[in-house]
Amino acid sequence: MKQLRILRALAVVTSVGAYIMLLMGAIVSKTESGKGCGNSWPFCHGQLIPESMPISTLIELSHRVVSGIDGLLILILTVWSWMMFKDNMRVKTLGFMSLFFVVLQGGLGALTVVFEGEFAKKFALALHFGFSLISFASVILLTVTLFQLPKQLSVKDDQPISKGMKIATWGLAAWTYVIVYTGALVRHADATMGCGYSFPGCGTTLLPDFTSLAGIHMLHRYGAYSMWLFSLLFLIGILKAFRDRQDFVRGGWMAFVLITLQALTGIITIKTGGQLVAALVHTTIISVYFSVISYLCMQGGWPWKRSLKEAELPANPMVN
Template structure:
């Protein structure tokens, strides 16, 4: 029992750490601090610890330190949870994913520093970090035994909810990628109005940057409508299964806030706090959608709706 208590606190700390890595990476991108340490990795500007600290150096070097420290936490959590909860079928898979994608995102970050990468490759960086964060989040939920609280082993999920859950979860990664592409191609303010690129006229995008920006807005609009429809379906048919009922209501709230902050990012000309909040919300939404996927595997009987 005491070991379980310590494992819960450790898992919680690791989850917060992964969230800091995500937001730290977004901060590096949004402040153009990626080259704060020059072409040196893992050192910084030819030194193990830089003696000349600028804003860019502070942001980039701090992100590297946090990634390294949290990497150690994730390694310990993976081994610990593997030994303590290896009988739970998802544990080993999630522990492997957390470590694998954390290492992968670190290597992509290092490659960008050493040799540079194209915008379309760099856009994968946030998505890969997101998978690692989500793996740790789901591992933490298993450790806290959320499933026992909501009795998820007795869920009844119909085909409509099942296929929409799978579809919107996969599609959410497309939304994540297009959002990262907006940042890495410097397309954030190419359209100064919202929801159209130019509110005084409806025209097709005229260049690649406008296509990237409006493509992301279209993708975000679709996921908002999709989740709204799923939430309404859950509201009508799943009131007796609280984890599904409240899960989709929360998903709708998050996607609404996500759309709102996306609008405000444009209207406030890239306010840093709002931009980071935008990244936080999509991270939480993706994690929640992946949890709903996990619940699908625990459905023992099927509903007709």
Template sequence: MKQSKYLKWFGVASTVGMLLILLGGALVTKTDSGMGCGRHWPGCNGQLIPDVITPEVLIEFSHRIVTGTVGILILVLAIWSWRALGHIRETKFLSIMAVFFLILQALIGAAQVLWGQGDFILALHFGISLISFAAVLLLTLLIFEIDRKFDTENIQIGSHLKWHTIGVTIYSYIVVYTGALVRHTNSELVCLDWPFCKNDAIGLPTQFNEWVQMGHRFAAALIFIWILYIAIHAIRNYKNQRVFYWGWIIALILVSSQVITGMTVVLTRLNLYLALLHSLFITLLFGLLTYMILLVSRSRITKE
């Protein structure tokens, strides 16, 4: 029991740490601090610890320290969970995913510093970190399930909800990628109005950056409509399945918050705090959707 208690806290610390990595990476990108340490990695400006601290150096170097520290936590969590919960079918897979994608995102970040990467490759960085976060989150939830705190036993869903859950989760990753592409191609303020690029001249985008920005807005609108539809379906049909009922209500709240912060980021001309909230909401939404996938994989599927 004591081991379970310590493992829980370790899981929570690792999940929060992974969230800090994601937000730290977003902060690096949004403040253009990626070259704060120059073309040096893992050192900073030719030193192990930089002696000249500018805001860019502070942000980039802090992000590296957090990534390294949390990386150790996640490695320990993966090994500990493997040994303590290896009998649960998802444990080993999630442990491997958490470590593999954390290392992969670190390598992509290092490659960007040392050699530079194209915008389309850099846009993958946030998404890869997101997969690692989801794996760590699900590992932590598996640890808490030991005490049966969650009502996840003997659940059943209709095939309609199953396929919508799988579809919207996969699609959410596309939305994440388009959002990252907006940042890395510097397309945030190419459209200064909302919801259309130019409210006084509604029409198709006229150049690449406008296509990137409006493509992301279209993708975000579609996921909002899709999750709204699923939430209405869950509210009508799953009142007795609390984990799905409340899960999709929370998903609707998160995707609504995502849309609102996306709008206000544009209208406030890239307010940093709102931009970080924008990243936070999509991270939490993706984590929740992957948990729904986990539940779907365990559920007994019925016809609707």
């Protein structure tokens, strides 16, 4: 159907825009260009196009323009998807999440600009990135769903996912989101080089004061270590008990490869003194990783929903 093909094309364009918006936000943070437009919002220094355009202003203004354009695309995509698939709860939910969180992160970003002196800036900016990540993942999942429809190439009744694996999948997604916040806090607290060039520890100290820059950095680093381990165990569980579910097998392998690359880019970021390119690649990989895990959550379904044949599967995802 022609209308569906156009909708899918719009979804792909919107997904690319969501990624650019996420990346531009990381550039703004990394280059400390958040005040490039002063304390005015949505205008820049009170003007639609400011007369003076230093690099910080150009970066911040570009971020606002990209966010505005993609926000409009998300609105159109959401409304159009709802109109075409009125009875599809998945489309409704993902569309709502895409729109809600892009508006929420935009509003939070505006607050950090306008009320910087009265706002808990570091934590607010960390929340800003977290909400952007949810919006990005929701747009990606909505796009995937639109390509699955109307055939519904999703969960197969003859290969159900056990409740234990569903809990493991959603737990990994939740833990990833928590660690993402610690990474955003590292960036906004200027703690990237909190341990200098030291790796894997923090100099001679393994447990620094977690209120210090070194402590903030190590809090994220220990969380990252745990994510790599959990991703490995998750992959092993899939290969042992759900080898016939090719969506989970591919997703598990992708997640493990991505988290390994994420660890490598984190090391490179430290060893290069927090260079911009390494930091942007780091942001990109974790965004894709979170989207992959979110996709597996969508494919597996809610942990409390059981299929007719699920009782035949082992409760422990690590046991065949």
